[in-house]
Every structure is written in structure tokens, then in C-alpha cells.
Amino acid sequence: MSNSPKYWNRAKNYLSKKDKVMKILIKKYNEKTLTSRKDIFFSLCKSIIGQQISVAAANSVFKKFKKTCKGKINPNTVKKITNQKLKRCGLSRQKVKGIKELSIKFSNKSFNPKLINKMNDEEAIIYLSTLRQIGRWSAEMILLFTFNRENIWPIQDIGLLRAISNNYKKKYLPPKKFIKYLGKKFSPYCSVATWYLWRSIDDEPIQY
Numbered sequence: 001m002s003n004s005p006k007y008w009n010r011a012k013n014y015l016s017k018k019d020k021v022m023k024i025l026i027k028k029y030n031e032k033t034l035t036s037r038k039d040i041f042f043s044l045c046k047s048i049i050g051q052q053i054s055v056a057a058a059n060s061v062f063k064k065f066k067k068t069c070k071g072k073i074n075p076n077t078v079k080k081i082t083n084q085k086l087k088r089c090g091l092s093r094q095k096v097k098g099i100k101e102l103s104i105k106f107s108n109k110s111f112n113p114k115l116i117n118k119m120n121d122e123e124a125i126i127y128l129s130t131l132r133q134i135g136r137w138s139a140e141m142i143l144l145f146t147f148n149r150e151n152i153w154p155i156q157d158i159g160l161l162r163a164i165s166n167n168y169k170k171k172y173l174p175p176k177k178f179i180k181y182l183g184k185k186f187s188p189y190c191s192v193a194t195w196y197l198w199r200s201i202d203d204e205p206i207q208y
Helices: 008-018 020-028 040-050 055-068 075-080 083-088 093-107 113-118 121-128 136-145 158-167 176-186 190-199
Strands: none
Touching: 008 020, 008 176, 008 190, 020 190, 040 055, 040 093, 040 113, 040 136, 055 083, 075 093, 083 093, 113 121, 121 136, 136 190, 158 176, 158 190, 176 190
């Protein structure tokens, strides 16, 4: 894992001044920060596995997947694992297809993650979304956790919406107008605001 992003302290100061709720959350959860594995293939696999299932279920499936990969989650290892073995980890047919195609595209370099560094957030989301099983939410998770982009506001994320409802005393789902208002308020550090909102509903920091 890498150290916290360079912008982290600057973002904390900015958000604390901008918003009372953020000030409280930043003070309460000040012991940890966003980090990155700097391993996009690993993170994409984890993102695909975690889609549309609970955190506990995702962790269980990922543990089995990691064991099947003998601890080596990389394109060459995954490419050689049979579909049946992947299914036995608890993966759906579509997720198996997504992970296998991912391993092939990384191996033959038809997908080049290095290009993402030259793209803005929206361009990167579109490029990542060309991968099977990777939609906007998954792409945003990659930009936030792997690339540590500073202004990701993943408004499709259930955890974020729940945290907004809890902390700002709004009904669930919070009004779209209010979510948009917060996004503008927290910009250009929406990623940091998102991380602290997640922390308010989860004992352990989320990591992809």
C-alpha cells in the first residue's frame, strides 16, 4: 500500500472549513487515510467480485478467489484458471466472463492502464467502462482507490447515499438536488469527502 495522497491534508482543511459535518467526521476518523495498492488488475478483479452483493459476501468470495490464484492475482495466473474453478469460488457466469476477459486484455495489452494517467476523470471512466462487467460505479472505484483521483463523487454508491442520509438527517434516498449541492460544495475534494462519509458507516476503511 502506498502512503496517503499528497492532497489529503490540504483537502481535510478545505472540507473542515466548508462543512460542519465534514469537520466532525474528519476529527473523529483522523487515524487513517485513503491509500492505494497501485495494482489496477487486482482492484478490477475485486470490483467485479463485489458487484451487487453484500460486503461480507464479497469478502468471502474474494478470499476463495485469492486462494484459487494461490495468492497471485495477476493476468497470467487468472488466465490459466478454468471457468469451473472460478465458479466454485462463488462467482456468477457473468463475473467469470468479466474476470477472464480482463486477464486476456491485460495479457495481450489490448487494454493499457497507463493511458488512464493522461485522461481526465470522465475520459478515464469511459475507457474503463469498455471492459466487460465494468460500469460507471466500478470505474469510479478504480479512479478513487487505485489512482487516488481527488474529485470522485460516486452518486450511484449505496454506501455513500446511506452515509449522506445518516449524517445530514435526510430521508433515504437523499434528494438528487441535495447530493448535487454537496458535490459542488466538496469539489475539488469529493473523493476525500466520500471516504470520510464511508468511514461514518463502516468500522474498517474500504479498500479495492
